[in-house]
Amino acid sequence: MLSNTVEKLIRKLRQKKYRYEYGLFVAEGPKVVEELIKAGLTVKHLFAVDHTVWEAYGAQSIERRKLNDISQLDTPNGVLGVFEFPQYKSCETSKIKIILDRVNDPGNLGTIIRTSDWFGVDKIYCTTGTTDVFNAKCVQSTMGSIARVEIEYLEEKEIEKITENHTLLVADMEGMNINYMKFDFEEVFLVMGSESHGPSDFWKERAQKITIPKTGESPVESLNVAVATAIILSRLSLPFS
Secondary structure, three states, X not given: OOOHHHHHHHHHOOOXXXXXXXXXXXXXXXXXXXXXXXXOOOEEEEEEOOHHHHHHHOOEEOOHHHHHHHOOOOOOOOEEEEEEOOOOOOOOOOOEEXXXXXXXXXXXXXXXXXXXXXXXXXXXXXXXXXXXXXXXXXXXXXOOHHHOOEEEEOOHHHHHHHOOOOEEEEEEEEEEEHHHOOOOOOOEEEEEEEOOOEOOHHHHOOOEEEEOOOOOOOOOOOOOHHHHHHHHHHHXXXXXX
């Protein structure tokens, strides 16, 4: 049964300041919740309409009407969990790292995290202005990959220092066609800019510009940042296959 105290907590976790104060976030839906539990994240509270399916995880029963009331989703999906923040292991192994520069759509961030997980990228650096990874929409979009891909928020100068002595690429409309490039490197940092403004001058002045060529005569001016990230990761991953 959902107590008033836990209900208030769940409602508070809609705000970023409380998520970081308590070190907790909300995840919803069977797929996401199951992925997070299997990944070893600690679940503090778990509620399900059909709680018998989730008894092994200590789920409590909740009426659908009440779940709909506390859910942050437009269409609640039967189960809601309150999880502790992931405790990532400091063992970065991927040769590709991503830098997200002011990506402010949580759905895009979540999709980029999921895509990074697919390509074996284990670390993403986010500049100030990038949306919070524990936003409910972002968590939903990761489909559980938030447990495996570490996200760190730093100032631009701090990230720049980490990239020293490594290849630094930035996706830009005026960059070199990625199909004509030979990627020969030990480790690379890929900068993807905001949806509306692209990468900042800070990164464009410091990184090699690359672009995805457009074919056909479509008037479309740019790609969604999550889609663009997937295309570039596919290309960058070839040397390591």
